[in-house]
Amino acid sequence: MTTRISVNGVIGDDHAQISVLDRGFLYGDSIYEVLRTYRGEPWALEPHLDRLQKSAELLMMGRIDRALIEREMRATIAAAVDAGDGGGGEKHDESYVRVIVTRGTGPISLDLAVAAAPSRVIIVTPVRALDPALYQRGVKVFVVHASGSAVAATHGAKSGNYLPNILALARAREHDAHEALLVDAHGHIAEGSSSNVFARYGETLCTPPLDVGILEGITRRTIIELGREAGMTVEERNLTPEELAAADEVFLTSTLREVLPVTRVDGVLADGDGTLTEETLVGDGKPGAVAHALRRAYRRRVGDPLP
Numbered sequence: 001m002t003t004r005i006s007v008n009g010v011i012g013d014d015h016a017q018i019s020v021l022d023r024g025f026l027y028g029d030s031i032y033e034v035l036r037t038y039r040g041e042p043w044a045l046e047p048h049l050d051r052l053q054k055s056a057e058l059l060m061m062g063r064i065d066r067a068l069i070e071r072e073m074r075a076t077i078a079a080a081v082d083a084g085d086g087g088g089g090e091k092h093d094e095s096y097v098r099v100i101v102t103r104g105t106g107p108i109s110l111d112l113a114v115a116a117a118p119s120r121v122i123i124v125t126p127v128r129a130l131d132p133a134l135y136q137r138g139v140k141v142f143v144v145h146a147s148g149s150a151v152a153a154t155h156g157a158k159s160g161n162y163l164p165n166i167l168a169l170a171r172a173r174e175h176d177a178h179e180a181l182l183v184d185a186h187g188h189i190a191e192g193s194s195s196n197v198f199a200r201y202g203e204t205l206c207t208p209p210l211d212v213g214i215l216e217g218i219t220r221r222t223i224i225e226l227g228r229e230a231g232m233t234v235e236e237r238n239l240t241p242e243e244l245a246a247a248d249e250v251f252l253t254s255t256l257r258e259v260l261p262v263t264r265v266d267g268v269l270a271d272g273d274g275t276l277t278e279e280t281l282v283g284d285g286k287p288g289a290v291a292h293a294l295r296r297a298y299r300r301r302v303g304d305p306l307p
């Protein structure tokens, strides 16, 4: 296997270690980014480093060393790809890259002042492509009414503390859904456990606004641009689960999914008469043409067009 992991600049294999006294382990007191390469090059590196910096500020972690992280990331990608070439592992062209910065180690205490220097961990492993059938058939999402704090726990930061999202996804999986959609205390859709969501009504694309407390997805941002370039109106506005289920099309966006059509919305929804229904087809229950066109446009934008 061609996983390579850098811990504070020292590259190892998947046995790489970090102290159990690290606050990332003890408290999820860490921030992270997930990016991937297209044609070997990390896509949207600057926006990901910008978001890492923003997360650092939201968690009162100060400035990150962007140049150092970029150097270590490139070295780890190169090591993973080289190992795939000659080290007996399987060759892979595209890398999944996870960059984690924790507040570091220290005595066990919630007081962040006791932490020593931040720890940097960079995990590079082959990109695991999603099953192509998911794009052909579309996926089911399951609406989870999280408590207000669950949705807003990270306030737009990508922190290591993902338990609300993990539990929401577990509930979705119990209902055979691909992704959970978190709903905030006001009944508005926020985001997926690891994705953003869009709904199309005619020529208008709608996606929840950032002030719901969501993570600003880098893919979301690109899709907003591509939608506008294609002549569509894009609105960042609140959506209820019922409005979502009544859309002409729904799709998820994320670094690893790109643009993934949603064909079924589950969870407890009210239909037009206020009757509660459990599962609703989106549109005619087939993946929409706009999601497909946007995925194609996205792949052109990242420099790796779909065949």
Ligand SMILES: Cc1ncc(COP(=O)(O)O)c(C=O)c1O
Residues within 6 Å of the ligand: 034, 165, 191, 192, 193, 194, 195, 196, 215, 216, 217, 218, 219, 220, 253, 254, 255, 256
């Ligand atoms: C909570 C959450 N929202 C949205 C996203 C999508 O972000 P991106 O498009 O930058 O991958 C992610 C990605 O993991 C996420 O964890």
